[in-house]
Amino acid sequence: MAQSDTVTRILDTAEVLFAERGFAETSLRNITSKARVNLAAVNYHFGSKKALIQAVFSRYLDPFTLRFHTALDELEAQHDGQVIPLETLLETMATTVLAVPAERNSLKVFMRLLGLAYSQAQGHLRRHIQQEYGDVFTRFTELVRQATPELPDAERFWRLHFMLGTVIFTLSGLDALRDIAEKDYHEQVSVRDLIRRLRPVVVAAMNAPLPPTLEEGHHANAKVS
Amino acid sequence: MAQSDTVTRILDTAEVLFAERGFAETSLRNITSKARVNLAAVNYHFGSKKALIQAVFSRYLDPFTLRFHTALDELEAQHDGQVIPLETLLETMATTVLAVPAERNSLKVFMRLLGLAYSQAQGHLRRHIQQEYGDVFTRFTELVRQATPELPDAERFWRLHFMLGTVIFTLSGLDALRDIAEKDYHEQVSVRDLIRRLRPVVVAAMNAPLPPTLEEGHHANAKVS
Amino acid sequence: MAQSDTVTRILDTAEVLFAERGFAETSLRNITSKARVNLAAVNYHFGSKKALIQAVFSRYLDPFTLRFHTALDELEAQHDGQVIPLETLLETMATTVLAVPAERNSLKVFMRLLGLAYSQAQGHLRRHIQQEYGDVFTRFTELVRQATPELPDAERFWRLHFMLGTVIFTLSGLDALRDIAEKDYHEQVSVRDLIRRLRPVVVAAMNAPLPPTLEEGHHANAKVS
Amino acid sequence: MAQSDTVTRILDTAEVLFAERGFAETSLRNITSKARVNLAAVNYHFGSKKALIQAVFSRYLDPFTLRFHTALDELEAQHDGQVIPLETLLETMATTVLAVPAERNSLKVFMRLLGLAYSQAQGHLRRHIQQEYGDVFTRFTELVRQATPELPDAERFWRLHFMLGTVIFTLSGLDALRDIAEKDYHEQVSVRDLIRRLRPVVVAAMNAPLPPTLEEGHHANAKVS
DNA sequence: TATGAATGAGTATTCATTCAT
DNA sequence: GATGAATGAATACTCATTCAT
Numbered sequence: 001m002a003q004s005d006t007v008t009r010i011l012d013t014a015e016v017l018f019a020e021r022g023f024a025e026t027s028l029r030n031i032t033s034k035a036r037v038n039l040a041a042v043n044y045h046f047g048s049k050k051a052l053i054q055a056v057f058s059r060y061l062d063p064f065t066l067r068f069h070t071a072l073d074e075l076e077a078q079h080d081g082q083v084i085p086l087e088t089l090l091e092t093m094a095t096t097v098l099a100v101p102a103e104r105n106s107l108k109v110f111m112r113l114l115g116l117a118y119s120q121a122q123g124h125l126r127r128h129i130q131q132e133y134g135d136v137f138t139r140f141t142e143l144v145r146q147a148t149p150e151l152p153d154a155e156r157f158w159r160l161h162f163m164l165g166t167v168i169f170t171l172s173g174l175d176a177l178r179d180i181a182e183k184d185y186h187e188q189v190s191v192r193d194l195i196r197r198l199r200p201v202v203v204a205a206m207n208a209p210l211p212p213t214l215e216e217g218h219h220a221n222a223k224v225s
Numbered sequence: 226m227a228q229s230d231t232v233t234r235i236l237d238t239a240e241v242l243f244a245e246r247g248f249a250e251t252s253l254r255n256i257t258s259k260a261r262v263n264l265a266a267v268n269y270h271f272g273s274k275k276a277l278i279q280a281v282f283s284r285y286l287d288p289f290t291l292r293f294h295t296a297l298d299e300l301e302a303q304h305d306g307q308v309i310p311l312e313t314l315l316e317t318m319a320t321t322v323l324a325v326p327a328e329r330n331s332l333k334v335f336m337r338l339l340g341l342a343y344s345q346a347q348g349h350l351r352r353h354i355q356q357e358y359g360d361v362f363t364r365f366t367e368l369v370r371q372a373t374p375e376l377p378d379a380e381r382f383w384r385l386h387f388m389l390g391t392v393i394f395t396l397s398g399l400d401a402l403r404d405i406a407e408k409d410y411h412e413q414v415s416v417r418d419l420i421r422r423l424r425p426v427v428v429a430a431m432n433a434p435l436p437p438t439l440e441e442g443h444h445a446n447a448k449v450s
Numbered sequence: 451m452a453q454s455d456t457v458t459r460i461l462d463t464a465e466v467l468f469a470e471r472g473f474a475e476t477s478l479r480n481i482t483s484k485a486r487v488n489l490a491a492v493n494y495h496f497g498s499k500k501a502l503i504q505a506v507f508s509r510y511l512d513p514f515t516l517r518f519h520t521a522l523d524e525l526e527a528q529h530d531g532q533v534i535p536l537e538t539l540l541e542t543m544a545t546t547v548l549a550v551p552a553e554r555n556s557l558k559v560f561m562r563l564l565g566l567a568y569s570q571a572q573g574h575l576r577r578h579i580q581q582e583y584g585d586v587f588t589r590f591t592e593l594v595r596q597a598t599p600e601l602p603d604a605e606r607f608w609r610l611h612f613m614l615g616t617v618i619f620t621l622s623g624l625d626a627l628r629d630i631a632e633k634d635y636h637e638q639v640s641v642r643d644l645i646r647r648l649r650p651v652v653v654a655a656m657n658a659p660l661p662p663t664l665e666e667g668h669h670a671n672a673k674v675s
Numbered sequence: 676m677a678q679s680d681t682v683t684r685i686l687d688t689a690e691v692l693f694a695e696r697g698f699a700e701t702s703l704r705n706i707t708s709k710a711r712v713n714l715a716a717v718n719y720h721f722g723s724k725k726a727l728i729q730a731v732f733s734r735y736l737d738p739f740t741l742r743f744h745t746a747l748d749e750l751e752a753q754h755d756g757q758v759i760p761l762e763t764l765l766e767t768m769a770t771t772v773l774a775v776p777a778e779r780n781s782l783k784v785f786m787r788l789l790g791l792a793y794s795q796a797q798g799h800l801r802r803h804i805q806q807e808y809g810d811v812f813t814r815f816t817e818l819v820r821q822a823t824p825e826l827p828d829a830e831r832f833w834r835l836h837f838m839l840g841t842v843i844f845t846l847s848g849l850d851a852l853r854d855i856a857e858k859d860y861h862e863q864v865s866v867r868d869l870i871r872r873l874r875p876v877v878v879a880a881m882n883a884p885l886p887p888t889l890e891e892g893h894h895a896n897a898k899v900s
Numbered sequence: 901t902a903t904g905a906a907t908g909a910g911t912a913t914t915c916a917t918t919c920a921t
Numbered sequence: 922g923a924t925g926a927a928t929g930a931a932t933a934c935t936c937a938t939t940c941a942t
Contacts, residue, residue: 024249119344154410165394166387185379196436204433208425474699569794604860615844616837635829650883658879
């Protein structure tokens with residue numbers, strides 16, 4: 001158990017420090033000294049810093065993938081071949097996202113990590129995530145496609161990413177925003193509260209009217225790369 | 226020209242490398258060697274790496290602030306005390322954002338930098354931006370407030386940040402997304418094209434129905450920190 | 451032995467180089483390259499250059515403090531509550547000072563280091579010495595007080611420091627002075643020889659007549675800051 | 676006059692900073708920025724940092740040498756071939772030392788600088804001082820020799836340096852000692868006050884009985900290098 | 901005469917990783 | 922299975938000095 005304990009303490013400490021400072025700004029010394037673990041333990045147990053970063057993500061994403069597949073299985077069984085409404089799909093995803101960290105650490109940390117995964121120069125991480133967890137997202141987007149037949153494929157693709165940006169940006173920068181919100185509007189904002197606010201916005205965004213096509217749109221008058 | 230040249234080359238190189246790899250992952254050696262400039266030149270001209278980072282932002286944000294203030298002045302003059310419609314405000318902002326980098330480097334870099342500013346552990350940078358450029362955003366949000374009187378203040382605050390997330394996330398991760406989009410949908414996506422797609426989404430999101438209040442909403446059944 | 455060896459070699463080399471050139475003029479590169487040790491070893495074993503400087507002193511002062519306390523214990527036991535004569539106290543201190551470096555390196559190095567500790571801009575070092583080794587000096591000065599009841603406290607304070615200056619200045623600049631002395635007076639001067647010369651001078655200085663009080667002294671006629 | 680002004684400001688600033696922190700710890704940047712002078716000015720006007728250090732000393736020592744020679748001329752004229760008493764010689768030296776800085780900056784700075792000259796690794800400085808100002812000290816020690824005919828030459832040499840140590844150590848570390856003295860003995864100590872205390876001590880020290888010769892002294896029983 | 905720009909060599913320190921035990 | 926010691930490479934930054942103007 002001593003080994004397992006060491007591994008767990010490294011992961012627990014690493015995820016918090018990564019979320020707080022980013023990957024490059026968190027040294028193995030930071031992690032091992034805060035975790036009260038030998039400096040060489042990370043390389044011993046994980047092999048490298050990169051592998052540790054991936055392990056931190058796996059601890060969240062593995063159970064998420066499992067649960068999400070199960071939830072989608074149930075949804076499909078319930079609807080028995082019929083189209084699952086968009087709102088139900090989004091609802092299900094939100095519920096699953098919320099459920100996983102509830103078992104473990106905090107949702108905030110998870111979201112910070114997701115934000116970092118996108119913004120920081122960790123190509124290996126993006127590749128790792130894409131490779132290990134791409135399937136469930138492909139399945140999900142296919143269901144979304146069926147739920148929004150009127151949307152051109154490209155439009156749907158972009159809108160899904162618009163919304164991904166909304167969610168990740170907001171939840172990963174939650175602390176800073178929450179501070180401002182509380183100071184200016186004297187409001188206590190919980191993650192659950194934020195999800196409540198997100199729902200109608202996301203739905204409205206997905207159902208927004210289509211943009212004018214390029215032909216009938218305004219003429220570009222400046223070159224922008 | 227000698228001084229100006231060195232300073233400019235440092236800034237040009239730094240902004241590209243920062244955008245590609247992030248701040249911590251870009252060393253002064255990286256910058257100076259790629260810019261073909263002496264290693265000590267950064268500290269000579271800027272004082273520190275932090276100051277260089279801030280200078281990179283200032284080169285975008287200074288002209289942006291200037292132009293945006295001017296544009297808002299014009300808008301207010303045109304509407305002569307009457308409320309400026311939300312779409313006009315968003316349109317104006319988009320135009321200004323597009324105009325500035327067009328004079329300089331690329332919009333993509335600017336957006337990547339903005340994304341990094343939010344996600345990376347650069348407290349000094351967030352403070353610097355807030356302090357130097359907070360005014361024009363305050364002015365803008367006040368105009369948005371007048372354009373959306375039916376929205377509660379807190380709701381407007383969050384929706385603006387939802388949309389900020391959408392824009393920054395999408396535009397800052399543009400390259401990766403564009404690759405996928407082109408592969409899957411055989412579509413060439415320009416920034417201008419993306420802005421066209423963003424417009425109806427943002428408007429719809431801002432005008433989405435209000436969420437149910439907490440009292441009448443679903444009961445929370447899981448604790449999420 | 452590996453660890454002990456590296457640490458010892460760093461300390462041995464550092465104390466010699468510090469004594470020769472001073473702290474600021476001795477770089478960690480100087481030390482590690484001369485000690486045939488990895489450049490990072492100093493930071494690994496000591497944490498910082500400051501800590502190394504303090505460690506160099508501790509290696510002398512720790513055994514000195516121990517021995518001096520023991521010697522004073524013995525003196526007090528011998529005199530059984532009666533006042534210990536000043537000359538005995540000075541004799542004991544001299545003997546202890548001589549004994550410690552005899553076990554280790556050279557007295558000359560120790561004295562050079564002490565001189566540096568006072569003259570160089572190493573506030574941290576003065577604080578460290580004061581804090582770690584202040585007790586034994588307090589004990590010593592208290593015994594000196596009892597041995598010289600006729601001296602006003604302030605006068606005794608200053609005279610002790612006058613003598614400290616004599617000893618440290620002479621012994622720390624020993625090499626240069628010795629060169630001159632040998633050239634001019636064809637005399638081989640050992641440290642032991644110098645101590646012999648110091649004894650009557652120090653005793654006479656401590657027992658010098660009191661200066662005229664300010665009131666009856668010469669009137670100051672020039673302002674000196 | 677602009678040039679002269681620049682030179683003076685550099686010298687004024689340099690002597691203060693050198694006295695506060697030492698030579699190595701004071702950079703040309705420190706000096707020039709505090710003096711509000713161009714960074715290249717030191718090298719322009721003095722040629723190098725070493726030359727600046729020497730110039731700082733010359734500004735004190737040149738007038739000192741002049742005055743001291745004059746004072747000794749007068750003394751010799753007054754005593755007309757007869758031996759000048761030791762106390763008179765010491766008195767004259769003290770007066771001259773006090774007089775020079777009174778015209779310029781502070782005595783404390785001068786003494787700090789003298790202390791540094793001895794303790795810091797500035798071989799060039801010691802050589803410079805010896806070479807430029809050795810004569811007047813040779814003249815002075817010859818007069819001291821005549822005033823103390825009973826002292827063996829070597830003994831006189833050492834005692835003079837003992838006293839040099841007393842004076843330089845005390846006056847150069849004055850600030851720290853003054854702080855302690857004021858805290859412990861509630862005494863305000865001026866330099867003039869300290870000189871008053873030094874006088875009887877130095878005289879007593881110079882007149883101390885001769886030490887036992889080596890033959891009749893205690894036998895050394897430990898080798899000390 | 902004076903200075904802003906530039907530079908090559910240097911500083912202490914930190915890094916992830918390796919290795920012998 | 923685990924760890925203290927060690928290391929080579931890199932980090933940001935500072936230095937005194939030079940040089941073109």
